Amino acid sequence: MSRLIRLLSGAAAGAVLAGATVTPAFASGTGQTPRPTLVPRPAVTAGTASAPACRPFTAQRQRAHTDVAMRLTTLDQLTTTIIAAGDPYGVNGGQRAALGDARTGLVALDEKIQTGCYTDRTALDADTRTIFTGYRVYWLRVPQTHILEAADRLGAARQTLGASAAKLAGLVGDNAKAKADLAAMNDALANADAHVGNPPALGGSVGAVPALAPAVDMTADVAALKAARRDLEAARKALDTARRDALRVVADLGANPSA
């Protein structure tokens, strides 16, 4: 959010928003390809030669509103997702706050776009572009939230397997095969920990995900997201290995495992 505020204040000097009553103009010049739109010469209202008239830009404003509405729906869905995921790593509160801040910011931006005075398309383009670059609801918040959701599920599995390993450690006694299989289980758990961490410590590259923020250039964010996904998959496989090892220990000790 502070990033957005810096963007706003940095761009204020370059924007002309006659009659605007909300926040200053949003940043322009994001490096993205601008929409192929005609930039007309500002109209001049009779009698007020120095004050360009506000222009409707109805279609663009409506499109912006639709884009915002879609994102608000998605943000609400993501919030529901992260609430339901449990929170073994204790990072979901921050994610919920980020999603809530994005919602608040987008609502305000939509209001500005719908009610603001735009004398030419440049300022409107800058504001509508911020719907994308300032929030990155789909490019960042969706994968970020699902990565944390995946980590939560793995964290819950890790807790279960850790409890099972502790219980089995008290049962293996002198059973050499059971002890060997339990050692393999603990190795697999350590492998999983290296990739995602043992709750409540979020680890591996997944640990960097909660702090990722929207950016105009998403190169670094995407690299972090992809690294986290690889770690999640490696952790998932390691935890599945640990589960199988645990079942072997149970079998070694004379039970009748089902898998």
Added chain:
Amino acid sequence: MLAVCGALAVGVAACGSGSSASPPRRPPSTTAAGPTTTGPAPAGPAPATAPAAASHEELAQVEQQLAGVPGLLSQAQQANSAADPDQARAAEGG
């Protein structure tokens, strides 16, 4: 079991447990006299079999715990699949 219970003069409490697997309980001492009703519990088969039964029960608990893990791993995999930033880029538009 009924016959055994019926044969005990004071066996109501023991039979009332309803567990045929439980070792026969010594009836509570209802009289002050009778030295045979006091003292340490007699060593029987119960102490020898209890640890094995407990271990089996604990193993069953471990199995029950482990039964929930595949579901969690599957949910994690689905969530991770939904986190593909390349697909997310396409959805972002702009």
